[in-house]
Amino acid sequence: MGAISKVRYGMVGGGEGAFIGEVHRMAAALDGEFALVCGAFSSDAERNRRSAAAIGVDRAYPTLEALLQSEAALPADERMEALAIVTPNHLHGPMAIAALEAGFHVFCEKPMALDLAEAKAVDAAATRSGKRYGLAFTYSGYPLVEEARLRVARGDFGRIRLVQVEYSQGWLSRPIDSEGNKQAEWRTDPARAGLGGCLGDIGTHAFHLAEHVSGLVVESLCGDLATHVPGRRLDDDAAALLRFAGGARGTLTATQVAAGEENGLRLRIHGEHGGLDWSQMEPNTLTLRWLDRPAEIVRAGGPGLDPATTAKLRTPAGHPEGYIEAFANLYRSFGRAVRDGAGPAFPTAAEGLRTMAFIEAMIENSAGSAKWTTLRT
Template sequence: MEKRILRLGMAGGGEGAFIGAIHRNAAGLDGDWRLVAGAFSGDEARNRRSGEALHIDPARTYANIDALLTGENALPADERIDALAIVTPNHLHAPMAIAALDAGFHVFCEKPMAMSVVEAEAIAAAAARSGRHFGLAFTYSGYPLVEEARARVERGDFGKIRLVQVEYSQGWLAQAIDTEGNKQAEWRTDPAKAGLGGCLGDIGTHAYHLAELVSGLRVTEVCADLSIHVAGRRLDDDINVLLRLEGGARGVLKASQVAAGDENGLKIRVHGEHGGLEWSQMEPNSLTLRWLDRPAETVRAAGPGLAPSTLARLRTPSGHPEGYIEAFANLYRAFATRIRGGDEWFPSVEDGLRTMAFVEGVIANDRSGEKWTALG
């Protein structure tokens, strides 16, 4: 398998953006990627400053996505980018991803995949006709002990799964900062840029993806209650969803961005016939296992007894914390492996389509008089 450094371009993520820097740090962690080009901002001065700060050749700091794709394709094959990272607000995901795929580039995109199922399907079609890979930044799926949890459920440690409970609790939008100049809050609460869901699309999709990934079960129906707690806000900031899953399992998904004082409280519990597990993003190096017939256990990152697929995601010895950047880097490393011809899992088109169906199903249920809404 070829092992050259892959060349990365970036759309968005310029000066003042949070997630762009996270992507760049993660992509560079294992030496698989080198950022060589970008269209970082629609503001000319900010775009230029961003390119300079990142030591990008001014000729490859492009004014917009069209210029980037045209300019890169004009370069020799051994110089142009291999993939484009899209780290923009949601409304730009589909047009940028489709254009990049059709131009012959792989795409690694922020979540949610798009503004709607229709847009997501258009991205999937572009990926299929181009033969290029499309990856999604469902970051928490990259944590080693999330993989350990998934592997233990898959091998049947807990018997048939009965219960799936996932919670994602933040408090950063507890006040109306979206009307007070906070750029990150502004676009996330604007339907024209965020899409149909606020909290639902931003962090509810993370929770949903984690629930299906760890349990190994698909959600078949939802019963939802969406709320707006901050006066004047146009998109939900708090959601509660009952889940029916394959095989008769039942679940609960709770996500909020108005839980004042909470930081980034993503937690999951899965229970089967014989026991269950619990994992928390804020204590990511511990996985708790609970049993009917023996004391609870705590599995530690890099400790004994881990699955081979878990060990492949670890970088440091036991007792040395690994966190958000490392989990993100696992996704970029897997994406690079696939581009080079290997076979390593990362969140892709199917995950994006599933999460968009969840968003639309939850909204449809909340707006209807139906108790349950089936997911497509």
Template sequence: MTRLRLAMVGGGEGAFIGAVHRMAAALDGDWDLVAGAFSTDAGRNTRTGTQLGLAPARVYASFEAMIAGESALPADIRAQAVAVVTPNHLHAPMAIAALDAGFDVLCEKPMAMSVAESEAIAAAAKTSGRHFALAFTYSGYPMIEEARARVARGDLGAIRLVQVEYLQGWLSLPIDGDGNRQAEWRTDPARAGLGGCLGDIGTHAFHLAEHVCALRVEAVSADLTTHVPGRRLDDDVSAMLRFEGGARGMLKASQVAAGEENALTLRVYGERGGLEWAQMEPNTLVMRWLDRP
């Protein structure tokens, strides 16, 4: 099998999620990172490319230069897909431009800043015939697929209750005002969008609930709270969910749960039993039954 060629926009020196994508691509073993526009800061961009061992000519000064430069290369050399690991406000314009230029796109979540932007991405993917993938990575765990299969098979009976939570504590203090770059943009409405905690980790919890149960949420009633004074976006969310078919759900997402790391937990209960999965112990799926151990 020929290894796939990946380009990346964002994820430069000091960033968080870009390095995670690169590690995941390396672990997967099917990808080579061949190009990038890692930062608008020229020095940071160059240092990142050098550290990653890229050819200097394929470390581009801007996203636009990268798309143009890679498009001009022979088909057997240029990047085949672009990973978009920038702040949220750039997801839609960059994804659409990459799709229009004939590249497949791997995009960080949330998908975009609005429904209109998301629909524009979908239209670009359809027109271009290229793939657009969104990084809801927790659905890739084997035990999550086991849970989904058991629900689909009807093992639990009709689904009644869904509880999902994602707790972190890294924003418990006002580090977004103290120079922390990761916190600073995530709490800026202009770059993160209208949802802070909700857009950053609540979206993972929401996706996992729908994915495992194969049910769509029809209605939401949510309480968004900001606990840290001066913070411009929510850092704590509680929501009631109403699923198609009558199931009811609760979603909790917080980034001020002091001491928590990535505590994503899902519980699903049907007529005959329930299941529980926790991301901090991802290889365990607990099954509970009315009439047996």
């Protein structure tokens, strides 16, 4: 068997001090199927130069426009094939459209855009271009999330009745966004973060996970948004009642002011015969509970897993895998789609549109007097 042809990719954003850019680079590198060949890592020229040097990238460009133009002019076997977008939210849509229209595949940080209308423009650009478009809804890449999804899909629990998802963080419990914390500052700025604060940052992860694993579509919701820290311009706390197609009911909570919490993402799904429980902070365990028999503990690497689950594992049982590996599963699937035309086993524009519709429905419902608001994509 010959060596795998690496997907050449570039990156916009993700310079020094940017957490998520480094995560993307580690994830892309894990399986040896990507090569970072260029970037526009910062709008600050000196920071961009330092970042490129630290990463080991020779082709550093001052702007995305320069990157796209220069890369397109290179021979086909040298230019980048895909662009990773790891900037603040307000740039996701315009940059994705520009890259797609220039003939490059795109893998983008979530959310997809600032609003649903812009997300639809991205989707249209992807369709016109014929290029791949992926979104970094990382938690769908965990092996036991895949196992949970497969067990729900094959009917192990019967008809689904309840979907409960929560995502609790505490890092914005103080007004660090007004005290110089750069990551907090842009995430609470409507001009750069978009319509939702906590809602867009982690609420979209919770919503995506609920639909992805349950296989159900949220038809309407009743939402409540709050801003607990005085002076903050976007929500830092969100809660919703959910109505799914087919009759299932659900709850979603997302907060970044649960003081002391780290990254408490948890999903529970219950059907007629039993249910499942998965937590991101204990990602290698999936708990199954039944009406007529004792609970079961399913472990990553252990017996009884579906082959599609084991394909996402890299180490034997008892060797913890986590966030970077889950992220890498998305990159691996995206890379194979780019290289071999494989079907998308990663979040696409369709999921992005759903999450943007969720944000807008939550804001509309929380601000209005209607009890229920329909999600419209």
